[in-house]
Amino acid sequence: MKLTGAEIVCESLLKEGVEVVFGLPGGAVLPLYGALSRYPQLRHILVRHEQAAAMAADGYARSTGKVGVCVATSGPGATNLVTGIATAQMDSIPIVAITGQVPRPAIGRDAFQECDVTGITLPITKHNYLVMDVADLAATIKEAFHIARTGRPGPVLVDIPKDVLQGERAEFVWPEAVNLPWYNPPTDAAPDQVAKAAKLINQAERPVVLAGHGVLISHAYEELRQLAEKAQIPVITTLLGISSFPTDHYLNVGMPGMHGMAYASLAIDRADVVIALGMRFDDRVTGRLRDFAPNAKVVHVDIDPSELGKNVKPHAPVLGDVKCVLRQLLPLVHRKVRVEWLRSVDTLRSEHPSLNIRETEALLPQFVLRQLSQITEGKAIIVTGVGQHQMWAAQHYGFKDPNTLITSGGLGAMGFEVPAALGAQVGCPDRTVWSIAGDGGFQMTMCDLATAVENNIPVKFAIINNGTLGMVRQWQDIFYNKDYCATVYSANPDFVKLADAFGIPGIRVTDKSQVASAIQQAMATPGPVVVDFVVKQDENVYPMIPAGESVREMMEEPSPAELRHER
Amino acid sequence: MGSNGNQHTITALVQDKPGVLARVASLFRRRGFNIVSLAVGNSERAGLSRMTFVVNGDQGTVDQVTSQMGKLIDVVGISDLSDQETVARELALIKVESSASNRNEIVQLVHLFRASIVDVGSQSLVIEVTGEEDKINALANLLKPFGIKEMMRTGRVAMVRGQAEGRVSDGVGAGRRPEASIQGRVDYEGV
Numbered sequence: 001m002k003l004t005g006a007e008i009v010c011e012s013l014l015k016e017g018v019e020v021v022f023g024l025p026g027g028a029v030l031p032l033y034g035a036l037s038r039y040p041q042l043r044h045i046l047v048r049h050e051q052a053a054a055m056a057a058d059g060y061a062r063s064t065g066k067v068g069v070c071v072a073t074s075g076p077g078a079t080n081l082v083t084g085i086a087t088a089q090m091d092s093i094p095i096v097a098i099t100g101q102v103p104r105p106a107i108g109r110d111a112f113q114e115c116d117v118t119g120i121t122l123p124i125t126k127h128n129y130l131v132m133d134v135a136d137l138a139a140t141i142k143e144a145f146h147i148a149r150t151g152r153p154g155p156v157l158v159d160i161p162k163d164v165l166q167g168e169r170a171e172f173v174w175p176e177a178v179n180l181p182w183y184n185p186p187t188d189a190a191p192d193q194v195a196k197a198a199k200l201i202n203q204a205e206r207p208v209v210l211a212g213h214g215v216l217i218s219h220a221y222e223e224l225r226q227l228a229e230k231a232q233i234p235v236i237t238t239l240l241g242i243s244s245f246p247t248d249h250y251l252n253v254g255m256p257g258m259h260g261m262a263y264a265s266l267a268i269d270r271a272d273v274v275i276a277l278g279m280r281f282d283d284r285v286t287g288r289l290r291d292f293a294p295n296a297k298v299v300h301v302d303i304d305p306s307e308l309g310k311n312v313k314p315h316a317p318v319l320g321d322v323k324c325v326l327r328q329l330l331p332l333v334h335r336k337v338r339v340e341w342l343r344s345v346d347t348l349r350s351e352h353p354s355l356n357i358r359e360t361e362a363l364l365p366q367f368v369l370r371q372l373s374q375i376t377e378g379k380a381i382i383v384t385g386v387g388q389h390q391m392w393a394a395q396h397y398g399f400k401d402p403n404t405l406i407t408s409g410g411l412g413a414m415g416f417e418v419p420a421a422l423g424a425q426v427g428c429p430d431r432t433v434w435s436i437a438g439d440g441g442f443q444m445t446m447c448d449l450a451t452a453v454e455n456n457i458p459v460k461f462a463i464i465n466n467g468t469l470g471m472v473r474q475w476q477d478i479f480y481n482k483d484y485c486a487t488v489y490s491a492n493p494d495f496v497k498l499a500d501a502f503g504i505p506g507i508r509v510t511d512k513s514q515v516a517s518a519i520q521q522a523m524a525t526p527g528p529v530v531v532d533f534v535v536k537q538d539e540n541v542y543p544m545i546p547a548g549e550s551v552r553e554m555m556e557e558p559s560p561a562e563l564r565h566e567r
Numbered sequence: 568m569g570s571n572g573n574q575h576t577i578t579a580l581v582q583d584k585p586g587v588l589a590r591v592a593s594l595f596r597r598r599g600f601n602i603v604s605l606a607v608g609n610s611e612r613a614g615l616s617r618m619t620f621v622v623n624g625d626q627g628t629v630d631q632v633t634s635q636m637g638k639l640i641d642v643v644g645i646s647d648l649s650d651q652e653t654v655a656r657e658l659a660l661i662k663v664e665s666s667a668s669n670r671n672e673i674v675q676l677v678h679l680f681r682a683s684i685v686d687v688g689s690q691s692l693v694i695e696v697t698g699e700e701d702k703i704n705a706l707a708n709l710l711k712p713f714g715i716k717e718m719m720r721t722g723r724v725a726m727v728r729g730q731a732e733g734r735v736s737d738g739v740g741a742g743r744r745p746e747a748s749i750q751g752r753v754d755y756e757g758v
């Protein structure tokens with residue numbers, strides 16, 4: 001039987017095992033919605049803004065490892081997806097975005113709601129398609145999912161003109177395999193590359209592992225733990241690598257970089273071999289490249305050939321999937337006892353504690369995160385926005401389980417915290433999901449609280465409410481003469497009343513003594529809850545390595561001037 | 568032969584699909600790579616085109632160009648020809664001012680360069696010349712005093728001599744790195 005394009009899309013999604021799509025309809029994509037209503041197996045979650053659709057698909061993908069799917073109409077619907085797609089591209093997240101396009105005869109004529117979406121998303125997708133023939137639809141969708149999830153994952157956009165979705169029909173033929181003969185993402189690495197890496201690791205006296213997102217994407221936590229324990233190598237995790245190695249493991253040395261723990265950055269500084277696994281030497285990790293790991297030879301394992309040598313030139317480049325490579329590497333790596341090096345790392349840790357929280361009257365944001373970590377026993381899925389609260393979450397939450405921090409690392413997109421948490425919760429209905437929001441980021445996407453209510457998505461929203469665009473204020477504080485231009489809100493909404501307007505219970509916390517009970521109450525309440533933590537306004541994140549500088553310019557803790565008014 | 572100072576000749580085999588050129592151009596623009604010339608045309612295989620482009624940059628930049636381009640789904644294979652024996656050619660059409668009085672002089676130059684005259688007008692000639700860039704530059708320089716009204720150059724196309732296929736083969740795209748480029752130079756000099 002011949003199907004319409006819209007039906008073919010639905011059938012294809014089912015073949016791909018899709019259970020949920022996030023979207024918002026409009027004229028050009030309406031035929032697809034006409035078919036969706038006849039496919040109850042495909043749960044559609046209606047968002048309030050398409051950015052939330054893309055970011056929910058992203059959160060879903062990050063929490064489940066499956067491909068997230070979002071749908072939008074042509075023109076403004078599609079452009080609203082853009083920030084979410086760019087987020088997914090920067091953080092290597094598999095999503096498939098399906099957009100409606102104006103009918104084929106109208107393309108190129110500036111038709112109503114026409115927009116060159118494949119053009120716009122060219123540099124922010126792993127690949128994209130404009131499907132001009134209904135007969136190509138099934139194969140294209142199969143290809144899109146394949147490309148999104150394999151190799152270094154990423155977003156793929158499929159733009160479908162309205163008259164390809166409806167009108168013409170085609171036989172639904174689901175291809176057995178994709179036809180991409182020259183798309184062969186690496187798996188195992190070349191043995192000589194592995195041997196060379198092993199040699200460097202075996203010769204090392206002061207090695208560190210720098211574990212990135214690739215460890216999580218390839219599910220290599222077990223292999224990473226084996227490597228670390230066998231050769232007694234301290235493990236440092238990048239922001240997106242957090243939770244790839246248990247936080248409380250004796251070899252875990254925290255996060256490096258701009259707001260990483262001082263001891264982590266210092267350990268890299270002292271190391272003689274850096275073993276970089278599935279990470280890309282982002283500038284927030286390295287600071288000034290010339291001064292990064294100055295004493296170290298670099299082993300760099302990555303699935304993306306263009307990362308090898310892009311920022312840091314490795315002595316031992318290893319092209320392959322992290323899990324496969326670690327399996328190849330493990331038998332070649334010697335068992336070691338490294339009393340001296342581990343002791344000196346411990347000394348760094350005790351001399352540069354980095355995570356101490358001051359005793360203050362005021363409610364410190366760090367304190368909230370620490371309490372949340374204790375009460376949830378480090379077992380919640382934490383979804384953050386971007387800014388100070390994000391860094392405090394990365395520093396103070398003790399992640400127990402793999403893959404439990406969901407954060408916009410590469411793009412740093414504020415507003416991620418609400419929709420990505422919805423997606424993560426939809427993907428993991430049995431887990432506790434906490435959205436850690438800035439009051440700034442929260443206001444970018446809070447309209448989608450309605451989506452949480454409508455679909456009964458029980459995310460707990462913690463607003464770390466400092467009344468400012470905190471991280472930017474911090475830069476003004478330190479680098480711009482305390483000129484707080486456009487960073488302090490003079491009229492924030494009452495977030496408890498706001499929650500009420502959405503039909504969500506809201507709790508306000510203004511004092512340290514209320515923190516634990518509010519967290520417990522939120523978790524005991526079914527459905528979504530908003531907790532407004534009104535914290536000290538002018539708290540800065542430390543340590544801090546200013547952009548473009550090195551560990552030698554690190555500011556480890558608040559200056560005496562900063563603390564004076566507390567006494 | 569392929570490299571001239573820090574100029575590199577790169578060839579790619581790409582799928583003949585709408586938008587391929589835009590993808591390549593977008594990548595070059597976004598990564599800030601400097602294209603000197605770009606030539607595209609059908610290849611010996613149906614459905615595939617060959618691109619030859621010349622880029623400026625050090626070896627690290629060129630490695631980035633090839634590995635980033637190799638990731639494009641529509642790129643079948645890519646190779647830096649810089650270290651190989653290649654045949655490289657460019658074609659140029661040059662319209663030069665000419666009257667009866669100086670026509671002979673120009674014709675002699677054209678013969679000297681084994682170029683040919685493909686159009687004769689009352690006040691101009693169109694010259695077709697093929698060769699390496701240097702040769703075309705030299706001819707253009709000699710023609711300049713007569714008055715060049717228009718010049719059009721195709722950009723370099725290049726091919727590895729003999730048996731080798733310039734390492735452009737199936738399976739090189741999207742993930743497979745032309746191995747040699749990174750391995751030879753492991754000394755860490757910062758960046």
Ligand SMILES: Cc1ncc(C[n+]2csc(CCOP(=O)(O)OP(=O)(O)O)c2C)c(N)n1
Nearest residue numbers: 387388389412414438439440441469470471
């Ligand atoms: C969409 C977007 N716009 C602007 C920025 C720049 N920016 C980075 S952090 C920040 C402040 C974030 O404020 P808030 O969400 O309240 O979090 P806080 O830093 O106070 O914890 C801003 C504006 C950004 N990252 N994303």
